[in-house]
Amino acid sequence: MTHLKNRTLVTVLLLWVAVNGFSVRAATPTLSDGNAAYVSEDYPRALEIYSELIGEGYFSAELFYNTGNAYYRTGDIGKSIWAYEKALRIDPSNEDIQSNLAFVNNQAIDQIDNSKPGVGTWLQSVLFFPKVNFWSWTSLGFSLLFALSLILYFSAKTSRKKSLGLLLGGLFGGCTLFSAITAHQHKLFITEHNQGIIVADDVHVKVSPVEKSKDSFTLNSGSKVQLLGGNDEWMQIEINGNTGWVKLSKVWMI
Amino acid sequence: MRIGFAISLVLLGICSSAQNIYIEVSKDEVSVNESFTYSIIAHKKCEIIAPDFESFKVFGPNYSESYQSNNYGGSMQSQQTFTYTYTLKPTAAGIYTIKSAKLQCGKKAGGESSEEVKITVTTGSQSTVEKAGVAEFYLTLESSNSSVMQGEAFTLSLKFYSRKQPSSIEGYENGIADGLWRQDLRKPEDPYEMSRENIKGTSYYVVELRKELCIPLRAGKISIGPSYASLVFQEDIFNQYRQDGHSNGLEIEVLTLPKDKPDDFNGLVGSFELNDNVDRQRVSAGQAVEVNISITGYGNLNAFDPPKMELPPSFKWQEPTYKEELKNTSRGVEGTVEYTFSFTPTIEGEYRIEPYHFSYYDLPAGEIKHKTTKELLIAVDPREGGGVLVEKAGSNEISSQQTDIRFINESESLLLQEDDLFFGTVAYVVGLASPILLSVLFVLFRFRRENKSENERLSERQRTAKKIAIRAFVTVNKLLSEGGEKEALKTLHTALQQFFMVKLNLSLSEISLQRISSGLKNKGASEGSISAFEVLWKNLESAQFAPVGSENLAPLVASAGQIISKINEELI
Numbered sequence: 001m002t003h004l005k006n007r008t009l010v011t012v013l014l015l016w017v018a019v020n021g022f023s024v025r026a027a028t029p030t031l032s033d034g035n036a037a038y039v040s041e042d043y044p045r046a047l048e049i050y051s052e053l054i055g056e057g058y059f060s061a062e063l064f065y066n067t068g069n070a071y072y073r074t075g076d077i078g079k080s081i082w083a084y085e086k087a088l089r090i091d092p093s094n095e096d097i098q099s100n101l102a103f104v105n106n107q108a109i110d111q112i113d114n115s116k117p118g119v120g121t122w123l124q125s126v127l128f129f130p131k132v133n134f135w136s137w138t139s140l141g142f143s144l145l146f147a148l149s150l151i152l153y154f155s156a157k158t159s160r161k162k163s164l165g166l167l168l169g170g171l172f173g174g175c176t177l178f179s180a181i182t183a184h185q186h187k188l189f190i191t192e193h194n195q196g197i198i199v200a201d202d203v204h205v206k207v208s209p210v211e212k213s214k215d216s217f218t219l220n221s222g223s224k225v226q227l228l229g230g231n232d233e234w235m236q237i238e239i240n241g242n243t244g245w246v247k248l249s250k251v252w253m254i
Numbered sequence: 255m256r257i258g259f260a261i262s263l264v265l266l267g268i269c270s271s272a273q274n275i276y277i278e279v280s281k282d283e284v285s286v287n288e289s290f291t292y293s294i295i296a297h298k299k300c301e302i303i304a305p306d307f308e309s310f311k312v313f314g315p316n317y318s319e320s321y322q323s324n325n326y327g328g329s330m331q332s333q334q335t336f337t338y339t340y341t342l343k344p345t346a347a348g349i350y351t352i353k354s355a356k357l358q359c360g361k362k363a364g365g366e367s368s369e370e371v372k373i374t375v376t377t378g379s380q381s382t383v384e385k386a387g388v389a390e391f392y393l394t395l396e397s398s399n400s401s402v403m404q405g406e407a408f409t410l411s412l413k414f415y416s417r418k419q420p421s422s423i424e425g426y427e428n429g430i431a432d433g434l435w436r437q438d439l440r441k442p443e444d445p446y447e448m449s450r451e452n453i454k455g456t457s458y459y460v461v462e463l464r465k466e467l468c469i470p471l472r473a474g475k476i477s478i479g480p481s482y483a484s485l486v487f488q489e490d491i492f493n494q495y496r497q498d499g500h501s502n503g504l505e506i507e508v509l510t511l512p513k514d515k516p517d518d519f520n521g522l523v524g525s526f527e528l529n530d531n532v533d534r535q536r537v538s539a540g541q542a543v544e545v546n547i548s549i550t551g552y553g554n555l556n557a558f559d560p561p562k563m564e565l566p567p568s569f570k571w572q573e574p575t576y577k578e579e580l581k582n583t584s585r586g587v588e589g590t591v592e593y594t595f596s597f598t599p600t601i602e603g604e605y606r607i608e609p610y611h612f613s614y615y616d617l618p619a620g621e622i623k624h625k626t627t628k629e630l631l632i633a634v635d636p637r638e639g640g641g642v643l644v645e646k647a648g649s650n651e652i653s654s655q656q657t658d659i660r661f662i663n664e665s666e667s668l669l670l671q672e673d674d675l676f677f678g679t680v681a682y683v684v685g686l687a688s689p690i691l692l693s694v695l696f697v698l699f700r701f702r703r704e705n706k707s708e709n710e711r712l713s714e715r716q717r718t719a720k721k722i723a724i725r726a727f728v729t730v731n732k733l734l735s736e737g738g739e740k741e742a743l744k745t746l747h748t749a750l751q752q753f754f755m756v757k758l759n760l761s762l763s764e765i766s767l768q769r770i771s772s773g774l775k776n777k778g779a780s781e782g783s784i785s786a787f788e789v790l791w792k793n794l795e796s797a798q799f800a801p802v803g804s805e806n807l808a809p810l811v812a813s814a815g816q817i818i819s820k821i822n823e824e825l826i
Contacts, residue, residue, distance in 0.1 A: 035664050058669040066662040100659045136676040140685045147689030154697040180686065183677040191672060 028056055031063055038066060043073040059190075061091035065100070072104055078221030080104050082197035082252045085224070089190050089254060093129040108222030109201065112239060128186050135183035139176055146172035193253035196237065198223040198246070205244030209234035216244035227253060274298045275357040275368045283374040284344060288480045288500050289313075292352065293339045294368065300359035302338055309350050309375075313341040343479075344375040388456075391416045393483050393501035395429070397468075398584065401507040404473045405523030405554045406617060407586030409439065410466040412481045412501060415451070415458040420485040424496065426463050429479030429503060433472040435556075437582045439465045467582045469554045473510040479503050511615055512622060519622065522614035524553010524586050530610070530627035538635045539602050545595045547610055547627060552588035553617065555580060561593055561610045569605070571597035599634040606631055712759060719756040720822040723749045727815050731808070739807055746811060747794055753818055757825055767791050779824045786817050 034049035047070040053063055068083030084101035091097060105111075127135075149172050153165030198219045206213040209231065219225070225237040234245045274297045281290040294302055294315075304315070315338040323332040344350070354367040385392040392415050399408040412426065423446060428436070440462075451460045463483055470476055484498035511523070526549055533544045547561050565571055574596075580589035599605065611626035676682050706714075726749030733742035751765050758773035767788060774784050793810060 031669060032666065035662060038662050039664075053669065057671045059671070060667050060669050062663040062665060062667040063669060069659055069662045072659055096660045096663065103659055132670060133674075133676040136682055140682070143686045144689045147693035150690075150693040151696055154700065176686075180677075187675050187677045190675070 028052065031060075031066070034070075035066060038070060038073075043070050046070045047074055059086075059090065061087045061094055061097065063087075064090065065094070065097050068097075068100060068104070072100075076199075076221075077104055077107055078197060078199040078201075079252065081108065081222045081224070082199060082254065085195070085197060085254045090132065091129070092125045105222065109220035110223045112223055124189065127182050128189055132186065132190060133183075135179050135186055139179035139183055142172050142176040142179055146176050149173075194227055195254045196225050196227050196235070196251040197254060198225065198250060199252050200250045203246055203250045205237065205242075205246050206234075207244060209236070209245040213245070217242060219246075224254075225251065227251070273366075275302075275355060275366050277355060277368045277371055279371055279373070282372065283376065285376055285480050285500065285503050288503065289341050289343045290373075291339055292342050292371070293337055294355045296336045296357050297333055298357060298359060299334065299336060300357050300365070302336075303356040303358055303365075304338065304340070305353040305355055307340065307342055307352060309346060309348070310342040310344055310352075313343070314338075315340045342373075344373070345477075347375050349374050388454075389415075390418070391485075391497045391499065393481065393499055395478065395481055395501040395504055397478075397504050397506060399506070400504075401509060402470060403509050403523055403615065403617070404470055404511050405521055405557070405615065407467055407469050407524070407553060407584070408506070409584050410436075410464075410468055410478065410504070411462055412464040412466075412483070413460055413462050414483055414485060415453065415460055416485065416487075416497070417456065417458060418487050419448070419459050420461070421488045421494065422486045423461070423463065424484040424486055424498075426481060426483035428464070428466075429481045429501070431468075431476060431478040433470060433474075433476050433508075434478070434506075435469040435471055435554075437467045439467050439582055439584065465584075467584065467586065468506075469556075469586065470506065470508040473508045476506045476508055477503060478506065515622065516613045516624065518611055518624075519613040519615075520559045521557050522554060522612065523617060524551055524555065524614065525616055525618055526551030526553065526555070526614055526625065528612070528625035528627060532630055535631060536633040536635065537599060539599055542596050542598045543632060545597075545630065546592060547595070548590055548592040550590040552583065552585040553614070555587040555589065555591065558591060559612075561612070563595055563597075563610060564608045565597055566599075566605050566607075568603075569597045569599050571595065599632060602634045604631065604633050712756075715756045719753050720818060722756075723753040723818050724815065726752075727811055730811050734807055734811070742807060742811075743794070743797055746814060747798070750791070750794070750814065750818070757822070774821065774825070777825045779821050783817065783820050783824055786813070787821065790814055790817055 029049045029052060031050075031053065034046045034053070037043075037046035037049060047067070050063060050067040050070055054067065064083045064087035068080045068087060071077075071080035071083055081101065081104055084097055084104065087094070087097045088101065146169060149165050149169035151165075153162055153169055156162040156165055198221055201221045203219045204215045205217050205219055207216045219239070223239065225239045228236040228238055228243065230236050230245070230248065233248055235248050235251050236243060236245050237251060276295055278293040278295060279290060281288075284290050292307075294304060296302060318337045318339070320335045320337070321332065322335070323330060325331075350373045352371040352373060354370055356365050356367050358365040394413050394415065396411045396413070397408060398411075399406075402408050412428075414420075446461050446463070448459055448461050451458050464481070480500035480503045482498065482500050484496060486494050486496050489495050511521075529546075529548045529550065531546045535543075537543055545563070549555070549558060560574065560576070563571075574593040576591070576593055578589065578591045580587050580591065582588075607630040609627040609629050611624065613622055613624045615621070616623040673679075726745060730742045730746045730749070733739075733745060751762065754760065754770050754773070755762065755765060758770065758777065760769065760773065770791070771784055771788060774787065779787075790810070790813060797807070797810070
């Protein structure tokens, strides 16, 4: 009986070790692990960790920024630009990202100016500089204030209090609407893939999505393009009014 | 429709039906460059051999056919006419004979020939001189200079002379001239000014139809063809007639410019001044500098080539902006042209920019002159905030130079996933909507409470009447324990009154034993409950007049509670 108990205990222990060991191997590395690899100048390892995190669906401005650095250190300008562009989507006013993106862009073969300065770009940088959920929480706060203003308005006994309730209700209602719309736009800005970066050199942009189709023009690594749509193999792109098709593997979506 | 000086020369007796070919010319005396028509008319459809038109510029021929049928004394005679019309323009003065045209029918040698035509070509001035003081109407074309330098401005003036006062000017056409830049000095909206002049004893109305600024583009003789004008005159009160004609032609001698021209001579002729101005000569790297270069004067200023500045490679620059204030005058194109250069030094240092210079032929001095701007020294300080500026390849952008990328961000930031984006989640929607919904519910509840009917209020009061009464009994018991029998009795009585007022919807004045009993009966209370109530009520009334101890009052309170509870259950 004692012998049987000992065997059971050993079995349980072995199982625990096996499961624990497996879980240690399967654990996702952290951003700190990648950073540590980068600091120790093991750029391929850093890139591997960052890429794994991105593959798992994680994102943050820091993750993409560091990924951009790692790509740059491994000599991949196009993917480096892609990562900085992704980082800039999450934190458009980050100077480090802007600086490195400008620096790496200068080293790209194609120097195509397809920036679109305007009110929209300015608004993006102004409104989307806070953390990703800032506007969502702000809209909730304004919603609460709006509700309190409504209560004040309907429960007020004097016309003065009613006017105050109405004024505050209008103000907070407008703020709720504005912050909710901004939150929606911010989410779209981060998650919508309407632009892409060419990640290979000498990419022949085709007239139609067929391998034998004629070349329309050629792009090189780092060129930023608008994505118009596509299928499982090809993506239709547009750059400064020129459109064409490229292989899906040659363009990474921002 | 233009009515020309249709001098139809029927050179061969056109009445002679035997003649199958003859010539018609619109004029037999013309000026140099003045057009006239030469028509070969044939009555047989045979081959026409036109003569050589030496000394004439030839345009055409234009071909036409006509058919004519006549009845002479009952017999029909028909005739076909074939016409070849040439437009001829003499190139030099003299008397010219245009040889016969031939009509060749079949392969037979010979054929019919027309007569030769003699054309007298005068220089324009010669014919004008002959007309002056004699003709009813004539046109003159005059030049301010008969000999000019290449690029030197002169004027042409087209005038008409008429003995009668014209009522209107129908139109005019300039004579052709090659190698001449021409601009009308008269604005279209300017009215024509009419004056009177006495020419060789004859009084003429004179109008300057056109005054042109001309600048010769090449050296040598430039022929200016006669100009054409058409004017309308009032014959009487109802009728008008038209007169048109050509002016004389002109020849201008254009002299070549001196051969030893400097390299920076671009053909400017006139009188010019060069001015330059720089907004600042000490800047920080990245700051723009503006340089203005302006040329003022008169002459062929329209031929001025934009100035060029030789800038150091580290300077970024833009195409110069151009501004002009020019007008055409009899001295040429007169005014100022101004170029503004904007450039941005990107690297600190001292820079010397070569002056801009050009040469031109100075008309008043009669020699080539040289103009130059001041030498430009630009001191470029380091960029504010330090660093060096570099240009971005293929563009004029300036960016801060980095030798390497900035280091990674090592902060322990929170990694997000798409689910972490709060917007659009159920929690977000609930969080956003719930305060608003709750406030709306609150408002509705309040609204409903404020707008309850009397029956609803009564029902509510009736529902809570027992609770209020029981609460009062607790107070009564407390008063009894404290020795306040009188107060307790009063409170108990009041509580019962309140209970029945609410339950039976009675006013205080209506409260009495009979009224309550009948009310309880009507509302469906049992006989036992009614009897118990009546005993209780009487006991309470008697207790008010006879002092009762707390030991007797306590059972009364307890029975009151039971009776009220029972009645409350029984009442509908």
